[in-house]
Amino acid sequence: MLSRKDLNPDLLRAEYAVRGAVPARAQELEAQGRRVIYCNIGNPQAFVQKPLTYLRQILALVEYPALLDDPVLAGRFPTDVARKARHILAKHPSGTGAYSQSPGIAFVRQAVADFIARRDGIPADKEHVLLTDGASKGVEAAIVALLRDRRDGIMIPIPQYPLYSAEIALRGGQAIPYYLDEAHHWQLREEILATAIATARAGGVRPVAIAVINPGNPTGAVLTHEEIAMIVRFARANGLAIFADEVYQENVYSELRRFVSFARVLHDLRETTVPLFSFHSVSKGFLGECGHRGGYVELRNIPDDVMAELVKLQSIGLCANLAGQIATYVMVCPPVEGEESWPQYVKERDGILRDLRAKAEVLGRGINAIEGMSLEMPQGAMYGFVRIQLPPEPDVDVAAMGAEERRAYEAKRDSDYCLRLLEETGICVVPGSGLGQVPGTFHFRTTFLPAAEEIEEVVRKLGEFHKRYTAPAARAALKPQPV
Amino acid sequence: MLSRKDLNPDLLRAEYAVRGAVPARAQELEAQGRRVIYCNIGNPQAFVQKPLTYLRQILALVEYPALLDDPVLAGRFPTDVARKARHILAKHPSGTGAYSQSPGIAFVRQAVADFIARRDGIPADKEHVLLTDGASKGVEAAIVALLRDRRDGIMIPIPQYPLYSAEIALRGGQAIPYYLDEAHHWQLREEILATAIATARAGGVRPVAIAVINPGNPTGAVLTHEEIAMIVRFARANGLAIFADEVYQENVYSELRRFVSFARVLHDLRETTVPLFSFHSVSKGFLGECGHRGGYVELRNIPDDVMAELVKLQSIGLCANLAGQIATYVMVCPPVEGEESWPQYVKERDGILRDLRAKAEVLGRGINAIEGMSLEMPQGAMYGFVRIQLPPEPDVDVAAMGAEERRAYEAKRDSDYCLRLLEETGICVVPGSGLGQVPGTFHFRTTFLPAAEEIEEVVRKLGEFHKRYTAPAARAALKPQPV
Numbered sequence: 001m002l003s004r005k006d007l008n009p010d011l012l013r014a015e016y017a018v019r020g021a022v023p024a025r026a027q028e029l030e031a032q033g034r035r036v037i038y039c040n041i042g043n044p045q046a047f048v049q050k051p052l053t054y055l056r057q058i059l060a061l062v063e064y065p066a067l068l069d070d071p072v073l074a075g076r077f078p079t080d081v082a083r084k085a086r087h088i089l090a091k092h093p094s095g096t097g098a099y100s101q102s103p104g105i106a107f108v109r110q111a112v113a114d115f116i117a118r119r120d121g122i123p124a125d126k127e128h129v130l131l132t133d134g135a136s137k138g139v140e141a142a143i144v145a146l147l148r149d150r151r152d153g154i155m156i157p158i159p160q161y162p163l164y165s166a167e168i169a170l171r172g173g174q175a176i177p178y179y180l181d182e183a184h185h186w187q188l189r190e191e192i193l194a195t196a197i198a199t200a201r202a203g204g205v206r207p208v209a210i211a212v213i214n215p216g217n218p219t220g221a222v223l224t225h226e227e228i229a230m231i232v233r234f235a236r237a238n239g240l241a242i243f244a245d246e247v248y249q250e251n252v253y254s255e256l257r258r259f260v261s262f263a264r265v266l267h268d269l270r271e272t273t274v275p276l277f278s279f280h281s282v283s284k285g286f287l288g289e290c291g292h293r294g295g296y297v298e299l300r301n302i303p304d305d306v307m308a309e310l311v312k313l314q315s316i317g318l319c320a321n322l323a324g325q326i327a328t329y330v331m332v333c334p335p336v337e338g339e340e341s342w343p344q345y346v347k348e349r350d351g352i353l354r355d356l357r358a359k360a361e362v363l364g365r366g367i368n369a370i371e372g373m374s375l376e377m378p379q380g381a382m383y384g385f386v387r388i389q390l391p392p393e394p395d396v397d398v399a400a401m402g403a404e405e406r407r408a409y410e411a412k413r414d415s416d417y418c419l420r421l422l423e424e425t426g427i428c429v430v431p432g433s434g435l436g437q438v439p440g441t442f443h444f445r446t447t448f449l450p451a452a453e454e455i456e457e458v459v460r461k462l463g464e465f466h467k468r469y470t471a472p473a474a475r476a477a478l479k480p481q482p483v
Numbered sequence: 484m485l486s487r488k489d490l491n492p493d494l495l496r497a498e499y500a501v502r503g504a505v506p507a508r509a510q511e512l513e514a515q516g517r518r519v520i521y522c523n524i525g526n527p528q529a530f531v532q533k534p535l536t537y538l539r540q541i542l543a544l545v546e547y548p549a550l551l552d553d554p555v556l557a558g559r560f561p562t563d564v565a566r567k568a569r570h571i572l573a574k575h576p577s578g579t580g581a582y583s584q585s586p587g588i589a590f591v592r593q594a595v596a597d598f599i600a601r602r603d604g605i606p607a608d609k610e611h612v613l614l615t616d617g618a619s620k621g622v623e624a625a626i627v628a629l630l631r632d633r634r635d636g637i638m639i640p641i642p643q644y645p646l647y648s649a650e651i652a653l654r655g656g657q658a659i660p661y662y663l664d665e666a667h668h669w670q671l672r673e674e675i676l677a678t679a680i681a682t683a684r685a686g687g688v689r690p691v692a693i694a695v696i697n698p699g700n701p702t703g704a705v706l707t708h709e710e711i712a713m714i715v716r717f718a719r720a721n722g723l724a725i726f727a728d729e730v731y732q733e734n735v736y737s738e739l740r741r742f743v744s745f746a747r748v749l750h751d752l753r754e755t756t757v758p759l760f761s762f763h764s765v766s767k768g769f770l771g772e773c774g775h776r777g778g779y780v781e782l783r784n785i786p787d788d789v790m791a792e793l794v795k796l797q798s799i800g801l802c803a804n805l806a807g808q809i810a811t812y813v814m815v816c817p818p819v820e821g822e823e824s825w826p827q828y829v830k831e832r833d834g835i836l837r838d839l840r841a842k843a844e845v846l847g848r849g850i851n852a853i854e855g856m857s858l859e860m861p862q863g864a865m866y867g868f869v870r871i872q873l874p875p876e877p878d879v880d881v882a883a884m885g886a887e888e889r890r891a892y893e894a895k896r897d898s899d900y901c902l903r904l905l906e907e908t909g910i911c912v913v914p915g916s917g918l919g920q921v922p923g924t925f926h927f928r929t930t931f932l933p934a935a936e937e938i939e940e941v942v943r944k945l946g947e948f949h950k951r952y953t954a955p956a957a958r959a960a961l962k963p964q965p966v
Contacts, residue, residue, distance in 0.1 A: 002784075007792055008630055011628055012792065060546045060547035094529050096772075098774050289579075290581050291582060292804060293804035301485075303484060315502040316646065321807055324804055
């Protein structure tokens with residue numbers, strides 16, 4: 001019989017809190033008939049968000065092209081939808097049924113390159129685009145390719161989306177944390193990067209790449225051109241590749257910010273040496289098509305022989321799923337003004353984005369009105385990383401603890417908080433320790449994806465719970481087990 | 484700028500010949516307007532095979548459920564198709580749009596367990612089923628989970644499907660080859676296993692698992708109950724997990740053999756300790772839905788805490804794509820007699836399998852009629868592993884070579900053969916060295932997926948080419964470069 005000790009120790013070490021102990025307990029409660037509000041994961045269509053009609057009509061026609069041959073059926077679809085489905089099938093006759101080339105369908109990669117060129121006003125090359133099963137598999141490929149051995153490290157933001165720490169642990173590398181500055185709108189500051197990399201080098205770690213999430217997950221911060229240029233210069237000075245996680249590029253709510261891509265900044269800086277892996281996905285934005293696992297990675301400043309190795313890596317799993325590839329095509333090649341689908345597409349798109357913006361506001365204002373909680377208003381993405389004040393435990397001296405002991409103690413505290421919150425209210429969030437936080441601070445990540453009324457309910461329950469949890473009598477009763 | 488030396492050396496080492504140098508050259512030729520017959524990959528729908536109407540109708544309805552609400556449209560689908568689509572959406576309201584639980588949709592896993600129970604007459608548990616992006620990702624997960632460090636090894640058949648050697652190299656483990664006996668119908672013999680594992684142990688390798696492909700890829704051999712029981716006893720005696728690649732379970736053509744699962748044999752032997760990972764896929768069989776990347780791994784004799792680690796591994800990539808999960812559901816839950824779709828389903832299913840059986844025969848008889856070529860008649864799967872006689876080169880003394888030098892020399896010879904074949908005839912096959920072969924023997928793998936007329940053309944051209952290639956004058960001119 002296998003036991004845990006027979007398993008890859010890197011697997012045992014990897015942690016992915018978005019689907020960790022709290023969500024696992026939530027599933028148990030739900031199986032017992034309890035109502036759970038899943039605020040742990042950016043999964044829009046699990047809530048109120050409807051798929052875009054345009055996208056789904058095209059997928060239905062590509063899955064079952066006989067619909068196009070039946071005049072009665074075909075007549076029930078907008079003419080441009082039928083035309084686009086025919087176009088896809090003409091360009092790629094096997095549709096969703098056959099493996100594609102390993103990097104993905106050539107005309108879809110061309111459409112991705114055209115999308116980037118249109119978005120940023122810069123050249124883009126389809127030979128440097130790989131279609132992937134969601135952005136996650138692109139990030140996995142980049143990490144697998146660049147980690148040579150246990151001394152190699154990748155800089156990751158703290159707080160971060162835990163895909164990064166999980167993949168780095170699983171592939172046997174070192175995470176090099178750099179803190180985002182909560183006191184200054186989660187800003188990414190050069191001196192913090194410099195300190196982080198110096199500390200890593202002093203500890204014998206060789207930094208090979210820096211991961212940046214823009215718009216930020218979980219912070220919601222949106223980087224300016226200047227901030228990105230700083231990161232690019234830092235990467236060049238330190239010989240790092242950049243992993244630019246740009247999956248929330250359509251999710252910018254602040255009037256004061258707009259999305260700027262790393263590709264555009266590389267171009268503006270005439271930067272021809274820093275390798276860039278930029279990731280995008282059909283799962284976020286206004287599509288929210290998480291289940292289709294579609295996405296791409298675009299690469300810059302990568303020589304052909306390295307591209308060939310990345311294509312080989314992709315080829316071992318054959319190719320990304322074809323429905324996801326076609327969803328990616330529809331994402332980068334939406335209807336245009338004047339086409340029959342355009343008005344409904346615009347209505348659905350704008351409705352989803354307006355709704356997300358409004359819910360970000362509801363969450364932010366609500367949280368900030370709770371005593372002992374605060375939240376930087378999300379400029380983008382789908383999350384609030386909520387700071388919570390937990391009173392010190394009188395008989396515990398964190399100052400006397402080593403770094404690792406303190407981390408474990410504080411992780412226990414915020415996990416306990418989130419588990420209690422779940423048990424008492426049915427609200428499922430991710431403990432801050434699962435995404436990373438400055439020692440001595442406590443957070444949780446929540447999405448703002450439930451319906452607005454539900455978010456209001458979440459906020460109200462959070463306020464009531466937090467008061468109960470931090471009341472002195474309750475604290476005594478609820479004190480976590482010693483670690 | 485990144486260079487190859489900055490990449491993971493395990494990635495550089497991994498080779499996946501099914502999409503290696505020969506297919507890459509084929510794509511170049513095709514781009515130049517040359518006709519290529521792709522016999523390198525088991526990708527049925529890239530050829531003449533049509534998707535099953537039943538499956539695609541259900542996928543179209545699940546992608547765009549509004550079709551069900553329109554009485555005119557819904558009326559164009561068979562009643563049982565509409566009913567099954569409604570059932571899927573009732574059980575899983577977010578359809579293909581949201582992430583599922585990490586192991587896959589619960590009711591689909593239950594359907595997989597029911598399928599196994601029905602197929603084998605044994606109990607099966609949905610908590611030991613994980614839905615994966617094709618079987619490849621299940622195999623990847625098993626290898627990632629079980630390789631602890633560079634000394635761990637996995638036994639693989641030679642010849643093999645090169646997913647195994649590629650994943651083992653990529654994850655930093657050791658492949659332990661065991662030869663299948665070509666002289667005896669590619670039989671898997673216990674003494675060969677015993678020698679292979681003893682050699683590995685003597686070399687400091689710790690064997691942790693044995694991979695078995697049944698029906699065989701590329702051999703086409705179908706294992707008997709007795710052979711599987713031998714492997715199970717061998718695994719128990721040696722403390723190995725079994726990776727049972729059973730993706731061709733529906734592709735058995737010989738009247739003398741039927742598919743027997745490892746799960747069934749474990750049950751019959753009352754074997755409760757040997758861990759089993761069995762893989763299945765929607766890509767092969769009569770579905771041939773390679774592009775949907777659907778599949779599952781069923782696990783036996785795995786304790787809960789190990790299962791939890793496998794689920795965690797799956798969770799890092801969130802979940803398998805949902806269209807593939809639903810295709811898997813349809814595979815394990817086909818229409819039943821009496822339903823409106825049944826007659827067409829049976830007609831399509833039987834047509835595809837009859838066609839494959841006939842083409843296996845055309846290929847086998849044709850190849851065996853060529854002087855200097857031979858082929859064990861495929862009992863199953865989709866391939867012929869064709870033995871070719873290449874005359875020794877007069878000025879080369881293989882006996883004087885070391886093992887590695889000889890391997891490289893012989894790989895160069897069969898690669899050269901396959902590249903010439905491609906250049907002269909447009910036929911794209913995989914060199915035997917990419918799948919493994921006994922030193923001194925040469926092979927290539929071809930599918931029998933093209934149309935029957937095309938297979939006849941392939942056979943004819945193979946015969947003409949082989950004669951030219953092995954003619955003494957041609958041999959002198961075509962002699963490969965020294966390695």
